[in-house]
């Protein structure tokens with residue numbers, strides 16, 4: 661009996677339903693139920709943004725960690741080939757992935773997420789001045805690595821909507837895309853452009869995330885809105901894409917990232933906003 665996709669409680673319920681249905685049937689002395697789970701296909705979710713610095717890498721790292729904490733086998737590809745940062749966010753600076761049969765083996769991070777970042781493959785602080793085809797080739801090696809049991813691959817795309825991004829999206833065809841934006845109008849225009857890029861490649865949009873939505877003062881805890889708030893949700897509603905959640909601008913989020921321990925990996929309440937988005941992504945994956 662295939663129990664793929666069922667959690668422990670649902671498996672138990674299925675098992676006892678089968679047992680009670682067969683109990684007492686003629687010729688049946690004992691009932692043994694064997695449940696198998698088909699190997700789940702790997703799903704790839706791209707995290708994109710219309711422009712740089714809006715928190716795409718922060719979201720990618722925290723979402724990966726939050727999904728891993730929800731029991732998923734998660735891998736993270738830092739496709740931001742020109743400015744990789746995941747090696748820092750997931751504390752693997754200085755580590756080098758190994759390779760077998762010409763396939764890279766991802767690094768295992770303390771946060772439970774497998775990682776491949778260009779930042780672990782090229783010398784630190786050396787600008788990567790690659791042309792498009794070389795960048796695409798490098799990305800291919802990261803995506804087609806030996807991801808083993810990984811069920812969910814999160815891809816942190818380079819910022820913007822240029823050729824490199826388009827080639828990546830067309831070639832590797834993610835199952836869905838999450839778009840990050842800050843609340844200002846200009847950033848939102850860029851986010852809409854990013855959405856069009858995915859639409860052009862027939863990649864479904866999982867939804868929009870608004871980052872740096874309100875500033876929480878570390879001294880008094882009061883919230884203010886330096887960049888405004890609610891813009892991404894309004895745009896998402898206007899263009900009829902789901903709104904996945906809002907992350908406040910909070911110094912604790914940056915400090916945790918800089919320390920290589922994404923805030924979603926601990927018990928800090930400020931990690932909950934990422935977990936809520938992970939819950940929505942989980943629901944999207946379950947529906948697809």
Ligand SMILES: Nc1ncnc2c1ncn2[C@@H]1O[C@H](COP(=O)(O)OP(=O)(O)OP(=O)(O)O)[C@@H](O)[C@H]1O
Nearest residue numbers: 712713714715716717718819872908909910913914
């Ligand atoms: N919600 C937040 N609160 C506080 N700081 C944040 C938040 N989100 C991101 N940051 C910080 O803002 C900076 C930019 O974030 P990040 O690197 O994630 O952006 P990005 O969109 O991936 O940028 P890039 O274009 O360089 O790839 C980082 O220093 C990060 O720690």
